[in-house]
Amino acid sequence: MKKSAQEIRAYWDNRALSDSSAQSTTLDLWLRNIEAEFLVQSIEKHNPKSICDVGCGDGLTTLRCAEESPSRTFTGFDYSASMINNALKNLNTHGIKNTTFYTGDITEEIGAKGFDFIYSTRCLINLPDWITQAKALMQIKKLLGSDGIYVMIENFIESHGMLNSLRADFDLPPIQVRDHNTFFERDKLMAQMTEDFNVLEDVNISSTYYMMSRVVYSAICKDKNITPDYNDIHHRLASRLPFSGEFGPVRAIVFKKKN
Helix, strand or coil, X not given: CCCCHHHHHHHHHHHHHHCCCCCCCXXXXXXXXXXXXXXXXXXXXXXXXXXXXXXXXXXXXHHHHHHHCCCCEEEEEECCHHHHHHHHHHHHHHCCCCEEEEECCCCCCCCCCCEEEEEEECCHHHCCCHHHHHHHHHHHHHHEEEEEEEEEEEEEHHHHHHHHHHHHHCCCCCCCCCCCCCCECHHHHHHHHCCCEEEEEEECCCHHHHHHHHHHHHHHHHHHXXXXXXXXXXXXXXXXXXXXXXXXXXXXXXXXXXX
16 A cells, blocks of 8 residues: 555655665665766766755765765755754765755755756655655756756656566566655656756666666576575676666656756
């Protein structure tokens, strides 16, 4: 049964309290690495001065980007106070001076505005329905300055279905969407976003990685009757492959705000 907004927030609070490691936001650290590398390259390409991480979780992706760009300012916020506590601890450990974290909810009014560059990584999928997601997207628009960039790294149901179709060809069971997630429908998203944004880039950053890790490696594990391991070398090698196809749920869409 799908979780309510309150249950989803409680889920992430409990995750942060029980696990302060880099796996508190996802067990798949190689996927997280793919996302972070895409963001680092995108920040370098668009050369913003002020960057905001919406739903920053433990802040480790924010801090990685900030380390690569010491002359830029970074702000991260998350509605889970426990996640922000972990982010502040990570900030202190890394000793980074150009980053600020605070507790905030993207579905509500946020005080800071005028960011040059905003991104989200698997954040908006944790909102309970499309209506709430659309509200959050409007808030992101408000937070962006003129000609601002929004990099959306989120999960999409269409390519998730294509992944499961490929898994079925290898007699693998479907991967279920978790009860605290609502994956985006791409056409519905684009119908709303293109009113206010131009699309600069749209790429499935998880397809090759998922084909290797969730199909080939999973089939090997099934054949050998062993449990898949996120730390297996197949994941590490797969994360280095170029993007290709539509067989992974996570894609990156780069939007530029219209004047």
